[in-house]
Amino acid sequence: VPAADRLLQIGEAAAIAGLSLRTVRYYEEMGLVAPSARSEGGFRLYSESDIDRLLVVKRMKPLGLSLEEMAHLLDLLERSERPELAPAERDALGAKLEEYSARADERIERLERDLAEARTLRLRMSELLGRCRPTPAAEKVRA
Amino acid sequence: VPAADRLLQIGEAAAIAGLSLRTVRYYEEMGLVAPSARSEGGFRLYSESDIDRLLVVKRMKPLGLSLEEMAHLLDLLERSERPELAPAERDALGAKLEEYSARADERIERLERDLAEARTLRLRMSELLGRCRPTPAAEKVRA
DNA sequence: CTTACCATTACGACGCGTAAAAGTAA
């Protein structure tokens, strides 16, 4: 149905990426993702690969990086996916990538701890709820 | 060694709770945890139970609530732990607790998704690293 | 007196939400 090079304006692009308009514009301002074209009247026009980039950014968010760092990492990922790399550049890329990998590891441990803590608290709340409502069945009926 | 009612000033209290001084003061400003005493010269003095409260707040953080909501929930938890409750108040407490439990559930799901996403990305980074550094052993030696 | 600790006040950063006023697309 749609030509592969169809250009979308910000509303559709944001909806596809699951981001708000404000967020998409802010990412552009911060140098993360820029639309590859503008209409005559100044409307942002996003290509498919622009939208891919938006999606990648969204999936990166759980890493807990700043937008500046995400821009940097995005650049690293793109460059390290190109097959032919000069050995010098390859080493430099590798070094940076190791840094971000270490950051990612820390983040993952943090998320694991937070998850465990949240589950523990959730259990405590269930216990207290049990004391407050010995007959939770009545709730279900009302609902 | 220490009397049970020993009062600590903010530095030690914050260190024990694993929070910054700024954060402890801000929590007080927001009505979360206030020191139960002040020295003659105006230094904040924290009792053991004050510090317990700081610790509870810190453990609550993974729930992703606002400080205002945490203050509210803290109040709920304290009140619902007291054994004797009038039935009317018990119902009210239960209702609020259910709200926060639902919030906690959403948060837990969010954390699970974020964790999965972070792990996926971490794997991609490992793959790229493999391409950049076919001999990662050399790194270990240097370290 | 000195040194380590603490007080308050205030400005800044980050990642957006949200509104205002106006232009563009179809």
Add this chain to the structure above:
DNA sequence: ATTACTTTTACGCGTCGTAATGGTAA
């Protein structure tokens, strides 16, 4: 002409970090 979409600009918010300036504890 209307309606839905978009533009830029700008202020606000929550949770602190980070001075700056000065008082307190021992």
